[in-house]
Amino acid sequence: MKIIFFELEQTLIDKGRLIPGVVEVLSKLQSVQDSHNEVSELALISCNNQENIDSDKRLNHFHSIVKDNGILHFFEPLSEKITFPDNGHKKISENTFRDAINKIRVGLSYHHTIFISANQSHVTLARSLGMTSIHYKGTVNEKAEIDNLDDLLALINRLLLYSPCGKRLNEAKGFTISHSNKSKKIDSEIKSITERVDTNQLLENITKLTEFGTRWSYSPEISKVPIWIFDQFQRIGYSIEKEIQYQPFELPNSQPQMNVLCGNKDKDMIIVCSHYDSISETPSFSAPGADDNASGVAATLELARIFRNIPLKRNIMFAVFGGEEQGLYGSAACAEKASQEKWPIDVVINLDMISYKQTGALSKIIVEYDQGNKNSNNDAAAKAFGLTMAQAATDYTSLEVAHTDIWNSDYIPFEAKGFACIGAYNATDNPFYHKVSDTIDKIDITHLAEVVKMVAATILILGK
Numbered sequence: 101m102k103i104i105f106f107e108l109e110q111t112l113i114d115k116g117r118l119i120p121g122v123v124e125v126l127s128k129l130q131s132v133q134d135s136h137n138e139v140s141e142l143a144l145i146s147c148n149n150q151e152n153i154d155s156d157k158r159l160n161h162f163h164s165i166v167k168d169n170g171i172l173h174f175f176e177p178l179s180e181k182i183t184f185p186d187n188g189h190k191k192i193s194e195n196t197f198r199d200a201i202n203k204i205r206v207g208l209s210y211h212h213t214i215f216i217s218a219n220q221s222h223v224t225l226a227r228s229l230g231m232t233s234i235h236y237k238g239t240v241n242e243k244a245e246i247d248n249l250d251d252l253l254a255l256i257n258r259l260l261l262y263s264p265c266g267k268r269l270n271e272a273k274g275f276t277i278s279h280s281n282k283s284k285k286i287d288s289e290i291k292s293i294t295e296r297v298d299t300n301q302l303l304e305n306i307t308k309l310t311e312f313g314t315r316w317s318y319s320p321e322i323s324k325v326p327i328w329i330f331d332q333f334q335r336i337g338y339s340i341e342k343e344i345q346y347q348p349f350e351l352p353n354s355q356p357q358m359n360v361l362c363g364n365k366d367k368d369m370i371i372v373c374s375h376y377d378s379i380s381e382t383p384s385f386s387a388p389g390a391d392d393n394a395s396g397v398a399a400t401l402e403l404a405r406i407f408r409n410i411p412l413k414r415n416i417m418f419a420v421f422g423g424e425e426q427g428l429y430g431s432a433a434c435a436e437k438a439s440q441e442k443w444p445i446d447v448v449i450n451l452d453m454i455s456y457k458q459t460g461a462l463s464k465i466i467v468e469y470d471q472g473n474k475n476s477n478n479d480a481a482a483k484a485f486g487l488t489m490a491q492a493a494t495d496y497t498s499l500e501v502a503h504t505d506i507w508n509s510d511y512i513p514f515e516a517k518g519f520a521c522i523g524a525y526n527a528t529d530n531p532f533y534h535k536v537s538d539t540i541d542k543i544d545i546t547h548l549a550e551v552v553k554m555v556a557a558t559i560l561i562l563g564k
């Protein structure tokens with residue numbers, strides 16, 4: 101279940117009067133289903149607070165405002181669906197959000213909530229807690245990410261259908277420990293190729309990616325990132341005529357966006373993908389995204405480097421997507437094209453957040469494989485690929501493996517189109533994710549190298 105919070109003032113109501121178009125938006129949101137086929141709860145937060153007012157009186161006051169404007173039926177019972185900052189304050193605090201969530205579902209994680217506000221500092225706070233937050237212009241006269249109700253509705257629909265990478269492991273479905281035992285015979289060629297994974301190269305690329313400062317999709321400089329990625333594929337030796345290409349896609353209210361694809365589609369193929377965009381509490385200033393997801397992009401580039409001259413029976417396409425954090429826009433555009441053009445994809449391997457582990461802890465990784473989701477006829481293939489990856493980890497790396505379902509990342513649009521999908525993901529929740537503190541000093545490069553070896557060995561097992 102998700103909760104969609106609106107800040108009442110300047111988002112739905114201005115000077116006591118309803119903003120035109122709001123009823124239509126709320127009506128539509130009331131019936132739209134999320135990725136788990138559930139409808140969301142709608143709720144309000146109001147900062148038009150008064151000091152020393154009795155809480156019943158305050159509720160009655162807002163009851164009449166909401167009722168007079170014809171939107172009470174979206175928020176009943178109002179006592180549970182409207183929350184005010186403590187003690188007559190006009191500023192939202194973490195407590196305000198926690199109270200607001202607990203009134204509807206005690207203990208629900210912040211990342212199951214969407215908060216829409218015209219107040220930039222409230223949006224920043226919500227994001228710092230892990231909420232998905234949209235800075236909507238409302239009736240405020242300053243620049244915002246979304247400036248009209250149609251785009252706002254489209255974006256909320258998108259976020260309900262395609263959640264970006266806000267994951268907490270205890271919410272993953274289908275958790276099992278891998279039972280892979282080390283094979284009796286280790287392939288010496290696979291072993292020697294996996295040993296080409298270069299930690300310095302990984303470190304260098306993560307450093308470069310974090311040095312963009314922010315890779316937020318709405319950053320005016322976002323196009324520099326795909327250009328840099330394109331250049332890396334070229335530098336490795338791939339052909340700009342035959343192999344590397346930009347794939348444009350649209351993200352509402354933003355400049356044109358680009359994925360970068362590198363590979364051929366003329367025989368059965370493996371897609372190795374990751375997203376380059378990042379987010380934080382204050383993404384217009386800083387969003388280093390070292391683990392989320394410079395780690396996945398650096399891994400993709402390192403695999404591209406290693407496999408540049410290795411002949412395989414399957415092609416590999418390396419795909420680096422944008423627009424993930426806004427609702428999987430880049431990967432959805434690619435999956436759409438892949439489906440329309442019937443790309444011969446055997447498996448999609450998604451790499452999103454793969455470099456975090458606690459100091460001194462064992463190297464563990466989650467190998468995700470599709471267990472249901474939109475299609476059931478691709479599950480068996482996904483499981484077989486996932487088990488192959490677990491075996492590769494056991495035979496060629498020091499990683500311990502557990503499995504879960506795939507969720508909240510770029511493989512989801514491919515799964516919806518029927519392709520077999522697996523992924524790698526941190527086995528320890530990263531406390532710095534979606535924060536300005538997701539910096540390079542928090543990640544473990546040796547651990548990341550093991551994950552890259554695991555993917556390389558998987559590709560070799562599938563490709564030889």
Ligand SMILES: [Zn+2]
Nearest residue numbers: 265392393452
């Ligand atoms: Zn991510």
